[in-house]
Amino acid sequence: MLDADFFRRWMAATAASVEREAERLTALDSPIGDADHGSNLLRGFRAVSAALEKEDPRTPGAILVLAGRQLISTVGGASGPLYGTLLRRTGKALGDAAEVDEAQLTAALRTGVEAVMALGGAAPGDKTMIDALSPAVDALDAGFGAARAAAEEGALATVPLQARKGRASYLGERSIGHQDPGATSSALLIAALAEANGE
Amino acid sequence: MRMLINVPETVVADALRGLAAAHPELVVDVENRVIVRRDAPVDGKVALVSGGGSGHEPLHGGFVGPGMLSAACPGEVFTSPVPDQMVRAAAAVDSGAGVLFIVKNYTGDVLNFDMAAELAEDEGIQVAKVLVNDDVAVTDSLYTAGRRGTGATLFVEKIAGAAAEEGQPLERVEAVARQVNESSRSFGVALSACTTYAKGSPTFDLPSGELELGIGIHGEPGRERRPMMTSGEIADFAVNAVLEDMPPRNPVLVLVNGMGATPLLELYGFNAEVQRVLGERGVAVAHTLVGNYVTSLDMAGASVTLCQVDEELLRLWNAPVRTAGLRWGM
Numbered sequence: 001m002l003d004a005d006f007f008r009r010w011m012a013a014t015a016a017s018v019e020r021e022a023e024r025l026t027a028l029d030s031p032i033g034d035a036d037h038g039s040n041l042l043r044g045f046r047a048v049s050a051a052l053e054k055e056d057p058r059t060p061g062a063i064l065v066l067a068g069r070q071l072i073s074t075v076g077g078a079s080g081p082l083y084g085t086l087l088r089r090t091g092k093a094l095g096d097a098a099e100v101d102e103a104q105l106t107a108a109l110r111t112g113v114e115a116v117m118a119l120g121g122a123a124p125g126d127k128t129m130i131d132a133l134s135p136a137v138d139a140l141d142a143g144f145g146a147a148r149a150a151a152e153e154g155a156l157a158t159v160p161l162q163a164r165k166g167r168a169s170y171l172g173e174r175s176i177g178h179q180d181p182g183a184t185s186s187a188l189l190i191a192a193l194a195e196a197n198g199e
Numbered sequence: 200m201r202m203l204i205n206v207p208e209t210v211v212a213d214a215l216r217g218l219a220a221a222h223p224e225l226v227v228d229v230e231n232r233v234i235v236r237r238d239a240p241v242d243g244k245v246a247l248v249s250g251g252g253s254g255h256e257p258l259h260g261g262f263v264g265p266g267m268l269s270a271a272c273p274g275e276v277f278t279s280p281v282p283d284q285m286v287r288a289a290a291a292v293d294s295g296a297g298v299l300f301i302v303k304n305y306t307g308d309v310l311n312f313d314m315a316a317e318l319a320e321d322e323g324i325q326v327a328k329v330l331v332n333d334d335v336a337v338t339d340s341l342y343t344a345g346r347r348g349t350g351a352t353l354f355v356e357k358i359a360g361a362a363a364e365e366g367q368p369l370e371r372v373e374a375v376a377r378q379v380n381e382s383s384r385s386f387g388v389a390l391s392a393c394t395t396y397a398k399g400s401p402t403f404d405l406p407s408g409e410l411e412l413g414i415g416i417h418g419e420p421g422r423e424r425r426p427m428m429t430s431g432e433i434a435d436f437a438v439n440a441v442l443e444d445m446p447p448r449n450p451v452l453v454l455v456n457g458m459g460a461t462p463l464l465e466l467y468g469f470n471a472e473v474q475r476v477l478g479e480r481g482v483a484v485a486h487t488l489v490g491n492y493v494t495s496l497d498m499a500g501a502s503v504t505l506c507q508v509d510e511e512l513l514r515l516w517n518a519p520v521r522t523a524g525l526r527w528g529m
Contacts, residue, residue: 026398034277034417035398039207043275072314077252077278077307081314119310166306169343170336170419
């Protein structure tokens with residue numbers, strides 16, 4: 001079973017990997033975006049860490065809802081509402097249970113990813129976060145390690161794609177050949193899930 | 200790259216403190232990042248709220264004041280502001296007559312303003328939204344995030360602001376804003392990339408002797424790169440791109456807009472070429488504005504925006520305005 005501590009570790013591991021990878025995310029955002037994805041997420045996850053410490057929510061759902069709200073209130077751009085909605089909707093789907101099992105988390109994450117698709121209008125193959133998140137949720141039944149591998153593979157697979165959503169889409173064919181920064185940060189979020197599970 | 204800043208993290212807050220010091224007619228909430236005209240809320244009048252990433256100054260904060268915006272929400276550099284800012288701005292300026300959100304069409308701006316509109320309505324504020332999407336360089340809107348909002352934002356904010364100042368009701372102000380957007384088209388070129396503070400180096404690599412055609416205002420590269428062209432050749436390309444998309448029937452307002460690092464001397468020279476092309480194409484010019492209004496940090500280059508105006512829009516354009524960035528008649 002996954003308890004509140006697990007979800008706290010997940011958010012902490014995500015914040016730590018965003019700290020580590022911020023420069024790389026910003027560099028990926030430079031040729032096909034506006035060179036700030038890393039610094040924006042850094043601001044957001046620092047706020048998440050501070051809020052979790054201050055408000056000390058006690059259930060998995062409450063932790064993710066609070067984290068999502070912080071991202072919406074601090075990140076801005078498209079990634080604030082999108083990542084904020086992902087965590088908020090996943091958290092709401094978990095309800096107020098003190099512990100959840102992996103199947104419940106998978107179902108809740110699927111709800112969260114669907115909410116992101118509805119909000120941003122992106123489908124798989126559009127060169128967005130969805131290209132990492134969607135295969136990761138599909139692979140979650142096989143464990144956190146499998147989900148991490150699927151997300152990383154999904155992020156890498158955005159390289160040859162032409163962007164159809166977000167700022168990279170303005171480049172048309174010139175967006176081809178670059179890894180999508182949003183898919184890359186989504187892979188970090190999923191990798192942190194495995195890390196929280198000690199994998 | 201040498202920049203006149205303290206540290207990248209405080210660039211926006213520092214600028215807001217400076218704006219407040221220079222413009223006592225504005226209320227600048229540095230912590231919550233909201234710029235409000237001091238006499239807001241104005242009784243019985245519709246309020247206009249806009250916002251977007253910083254780095255486009257004087258847009259939007261420089262357009263707050265009588266005859267234009269009621270409030271602006273500056274985000275981080277090139278990053279949409281957050282819903283909390285927009286709701287705070289709406290609450291500060293709503294007189295009960297409603298608030299019009301003017302939103303440039305970028306995924307982040309649209310998502311955050313949508314969330315803010317919902318939250319503001321929960322607080323009992325009547326909200327209408329108008330999207331600005333005038334950039335003809337983005338052609339295929341089925342496979343992109345749609346056309347970007349660029350230079351036409353100035354026309355929308357000025358003309359809708361005049362309608363609101365006259366006391367027109369929300370649905371009229373919204374209709375005017377929509378008409379201005381639908382009557383406007385833009386095309387921009389970059390002679391250099393810009394440097395964001397987060398990255399500290401140019402956002403894209405543009406070899407000397409080349410230029411980017413069809414750029415946006417966020418340091419994103421354009422659709423096409425070509426060997427350097429003369430001011431006259433660029434004017435031909437840009438004006439024709441606009442006219443191809445919007446064959447003119449009425450006289451136009453012309454905005455020859457600098458991207459931030461191109462000297463006014465060059466912008467005026469470019470304007471002469473723009474006027475030449477318009478003359479050759481038989482387009483009547485009602486009024487021309489030349490300067491840095493919708494910028495992209497230190498990018499060199501320019502954009503051309505044409506807005507077709509009927510008598511009513513022209514009357515509203517000429518109405519008095521008093522803001523940090525645009526001022527006449529009062």
